[in-house]
Amino acid sequence: MMPKIELIIHRATFDGKEVDVFVAKGKIVEIRKSVESLDAGDAKVEEAFGLTLMPxxxxxxxxxxxxxxxxxxxxxxxxxxxxxxxxxxxxxxxxxxxxxxxxxxxxxxxxxxxxxxxxxxxxxxxxxxxxxxxxxxxxxxxxxxxxxxxxxxxxxxxxxxxxxxxxxxxxxxxxxxxxxxxxxxxxxxxxxxxxxxxxxxxxxxxxxxxxxxxxxxxxxxxxxxxxxxxxxxxxxxxxxxxxxxxxxxxxxxxxxxxxxxxxxxxxxxxxxxxxxxxxxxxxxxxxxxxxxxxxxxxxxxxxxxxxxxxxxxxxxxxxxxxxxxxxxxxxxxxxxxxxxxxxxxxxxxxxxxxxxxxxxxxxxxxxxKLPVNTFQPDDPADFFLFDEEEEWTVSNQTLYSKGKNTPLLGTTLKGRVKTHFIRGKKIV
The missing domain is CATH 3.20.20.140 (Metal-dependent hydrolases)
Incomplete structure (x- = not known):
């Protein structure tokens, strides 16, 4: 019997395909081809808008x-x-x-x-x-x-x-x-x-x-x-x-x-x-x-x-x-x-x-021997949505760490985390 779904990530890009991810009790239930019209029930839906899904x-x-x-x-x-x-x-x-x-x-x-x-x-x-x-x-x-x-x-x-x-x-x-x-x-x-x-x-x-x-x-x-x-x-x-x-x-x-x-x-x-x-x-x-x-x-x-x-x-x-x-x-x-x-x-x-x-x-x-998500059933629901195309410049203002000591200062990089879930809970 499938557990009650608590979170659905809708329309994320994963391995070149658009998918939906179903989460219950902090674990992956399944990942399947995305559907346009989603019957979410009581589950919270996070719209991915095509962002890349990564463990x-x-x-x-x-x-x-x-x-x-x-x-x-x-x-x-x-x-x-x-x-x-x-x-x-x-x-x-x-x-x-x-x-x-x-x-x-x-x-x-x-x-x-x-x-x-x-x-x-x-x-x-x-x-x-x-x-x-x-x-x-x-x-x-x-x-x-x-x-x-x-x-x-x-x-x-x-x-x-x-x-x-x-x-x-x-x-x-x-x-x-x-x-x-x-x-x-x-x-x-x-x-x-x-x-x-x-x-x-x-x-x-x-x-x-x-x-x-x-x-x-x-x-x-x-x-x-x-x-x-x-x-x-x-x-x-x-x-x-x-x-x-x-x-x-x-x-x-x-x-x-x-x-x-x-x-x-x-x-x-x-x-x-x-x-x-x-x-x-x-x-x-x-x-x-x-x-x-x-x-x-x-x-x-x-x-x-x-x-x-x-x-x-x-x-x-x-x-x-x-x-x-x-x-x-x-x-x-x-x-x-x-x-x-x-x-x-x-x-x-x-x-x-x-x-x-x-x-x-x-x-x-x-x-x-640490928790790992491979997107298989019962894996911890640890993943983030990633904008591969977003450009950002490494600076004192864009680094979250107190440490700014990187030779990348002033460099423009591509790719930024947009939202991050650990055990199905949004942390950022």
Whole structure:
């Protein structure tokens, strides 16, 4: 017996067809060819007027800065950017002040999310791998898992001790959690923010080579293979890492990986252009790499070697970026712009639609066991209506995040979320 329909999305465009979506009790009931005359009964009808219907996306790598750095971002503003950016699930890193290495910080984050966005987006904190992110002593992982942490990571401070890292992966598995590792050799140009090569030489900047990332990727692959346990690799940026991951997956190693939109739309050459030379908004860790590295990332996303996309949303106050390149903090804000930029890559033929959907929905949710909508019956009714043709200019006024630190400032993008539903409830 069909449940009582509570919401109908009328005349949305989905896979090139005009459809109606039927929702009951926060779940998808069915999606079928649209009819002009609709008998809605008591159901609420949302007229889509041909807007594109998309499943809500998931971002497994976000910095919300609260507690401690609310001037950069807070839970409310970060989730606002997520809601308008098309995201229903957000996983936030532990590099707060105090660090999210105990249940009280986790619970505070979740309470802030419930109060500011009770209908969603959903917040899934990532617990610290070690106390204070110091790399010296494991955090209380059982306590953090029970409090609601969906994964564990030492974020941008790679664990030097292989012994401690091994124990962390083992203990995380006891709670059915995955460790996320920021792959960066701790002795090779840490957080330099520019790729080591011809561009960095001409600019005269301290730099980080791609091998600094690949060395740590190789360590994690060998560890995952030896322990027969999963490890997730954050923000992969170079061909060397892609080759290692591809070879590992061919051997059946339980390794997964993400990359970020900025590695798909910028290369190190951006820092050498006359108009954008030394732009600190493009200083990110790992740094923007070469065109060859970008080509490898596209290939890896399209063939599934890289499982998912994640923004690595890292908001900073404007004055923090308005300084010399070598002392500016690393990070690009991304929740507001990720959908528009990556969907444009689909339209340009650089990223397949299948890869886009996998990378933003099914893969991240599968890896971290989060709710996902594939528009099958009983899936959570998480979706948004998207105007593919609406143009908007990236500016302080059009970004919902507190962070305005993006090299896309002043750029005109195509595509904007018009309305967003989570579990059948309109959130924006």
């Amino acid at each position: 809500s996306m998931t971002d497994v790598h976000v910095h919300l800065r609260e507690p401690g750095y609310e001037y950069k971002e807070d839970v409310e503003s970060g989730l606002r950017a997520a809601a308008w950016g098309g995201f229903s699930n957000i996983m936030c890193m532990a590099n707060t002040k105090p660090v999210n290495d105990n249940e009280s910080v986790t619970e505070m984050m979740l309470e802030k999310a419930r109060k500011s966005w009770p209908k969603g987006p959903r917040l899934f904190p990532i617990g610290a791998l070690t106390k204070g992110l110091s790399g010296k002593e494991l955090a209380p992982m059982a306590e953090l898992a029970k409090a609601g942490c969906a994964a564990f990571s030492n974020d941008g401070v790679p664990v030097k001790s292989t012994k401690i890292f091994r124990r962390a992966v083992e203990y995380a598995s006891d709670w059915d959690r995955v460790v996320i590792d920021h792959c960066e050799d701790p002795y090779m140009g840490v957080a330099a923010g520019v790729n080591e090569g011809e561009v960095s030489s001409r600019l005269g900047l301290p730099a980080q080579p791609d091998v600094a990332e690949a060395l740590q990727v190789a360590r994690d692959i060998l560890m995952a293979e030896y322990l027969e346990l999963p490890i997730h690799l954050a923000h992969i940026s170079c061909r060397k890492s892609v080759d290692l991951i591809r070879f590992a997956k061919e051997r059946g190693v339980r390794i997964t990986a993400e990359t970020a939109p900025h590695y798909l739309i910028f290369t190190e050459d951006y820092l050498e252009n006359e108009a954008t030379e030394f732009d600190t908004n493009a200083k990110v860790n790992p740094p923007l790499r070469t065109q060859d590295d970008q080509d490898a990332i596209f290939d890896a996303l399209n063939d599934g070697t890289i499982d998912c996309l994640a923004t690595d949303h890292a908001p900073h106050a404007s004055y923090e970026k308005e300084t010399e390149f070598d002392v500016a903090p690393c990070g690009i804000t991304g929740l507001d712009t990720a959908l528009s930029t990556t969907w444009q890559l689909v339209k340009d033929g650089k990223l397949t639609k299948e890869a886009f959907t996998r990378a933003w929905t099914t893969a991240p949710c599968g890896i971290f």
